[in-house]
Amino acid sequence: MSIKNLIICIAVIAGIVTLTPFLKFQYQDLMIFLVINVLVVVSYRLVTLTGEWSLIHIVMMGVGAYASAMLSKFAGFPFWVSMPLAGLTAAGISAILCFPLFRMTQFYFLIGSFAAGEAIRLCWIYFIDPFGGSSGINNIPVPVLGDVDFYEPMPYLYMVLVVVTISLVILHRIEKSRVGLTLLAVHWKAPLAESVGVDTWKYRSLALIVGSFFVGIAGALKVHYLGVVTPHQFGIGIMVFVLIWVIVGGYATFVGPIIGVVVLTIFDQGLRASGVVDPAVQPAIYGAVLITSILFMPEGLEGLGKRFRSMAKNSNA
């Protein structure tokens, strides 16, 4: 990472840390979910690096959320143990799912992943013991560290920032390493990659497993703040939001999805606060944003920035 990017990252984190305490309570809440959603979209991008778009990502977040909730509530594990275990549970379940899912590619994989995700979600609804059915599990313990408890939003935000930052650094390192290069190679020309000895099945699975690990951690972070986990938090509707964030932001680079989730969250809140439109119409507006961005900015917001920069360079020269 260049010095310039490092400074930008530090500035963003410092900005969040210093400015959030002055926000209204509801926006502090929102900031926590925004930071968690950044981890969701960035981990999703790792999965898409191999060219396979899955619809199971949010369900994997749920797997992590349920795992952490159950481990801490029923087995009495502290959050600091149940959170990494949540990631491992999501990774483990996705590892099993690799066997049926990666016999398929492209469209069939997309639909297969959706079906597998719904099967998991229906298990949560159907098996009331231990998953609690439709109403899920409530009274999930609040994380505690020594004398500090993380019930209030600000301490929780700091904790989330630390976990998400570490996760993003790891995901960034994976992408920039030769492993990341191989994932791209699998995406662009799988037969050529195979001809030099790349096991494409293994690398597709690797991307899904690592992506699931981090989104499982994001799930744990989310439900320990809410105190409740239900199957409806991880439905296909939420997955569609993730897709929109990633596509509108631009999935070609690491920062694209982050830009997407931040800009659209601000847009969403602005719309809600202005009171111009009925909340019921909001999904339609999201749909319009998606269509517009696919038509006019195929590389997403990130690509738009790149285009402006090159235009500015040309006009200066």
Add this chain to the structure above:
Amino acid sequence: MALLEVKNVTKQFGGLTALNDVSFSVEKGEIRGLIGPNGAGKSTMFKNIGGFYKPTKGEIIYDGVNIAGTHPCKVSGMGLVRTFQETTLFDELSVFENALVGCHMTAKTNLFSAILGLDRQQQVEAKEKTMDVLEFMGLADRKDQLASELPLGSQRALAMAVSLNADPKVLLMDEPFAGMNPEETNHMMDLTLKLQDRGITIVLVEHDMKAVMGLCGYLTVLCFGSLLAEGTPEEIRNNDKVIQAYLGGGS
């Protein structure tokens, strides 16, 4: 003992017999041409050797092991690397990155060492090795260009660089001269001979007779899925059966 031995290979697709009881063997260090009219089964033979197809019957012995039906990525890991008929590259990656993917098996890395940065030494070696290969293929000064921006001749050379970086013992080249002008063909022939000097055994499927006759020490001719003839270019040129197969003509 021969390095690569094809023994009585038959490949059927439903009722169609694409290869019928074909046997031949390739010695270490030679450039072997595999020729024949269209539909003779050359590409099918290649795909059987490379692991993309499993022969219906017969064995493919490489370095003393039967590799028939082994997955392509395993076959290439054993040093039997193929190139593709059309120009096949990672278009969206740079020349250097393309070649770097090639050393997947020879400079291994894994997730945890990549995250923790434990593989720095290996990465430096992989990059040096890649630069050596690019220099060998005459592509070093274009290393930061996108693969899709190169002219055709250089793209073919890059495709060879990718394969070469996988340290092949046997290189299966599928029509490397197709669509090239005479100048590019000559350049490619030079490169092929340089590969032979590095001790790489080459099996070549090609229609360009000038290139085949100039490069190969020994030819195997297929026709309608069967072995028609074998011999030096001189023998093949004067073989009545081969002339008939290529020029048609009644019997």
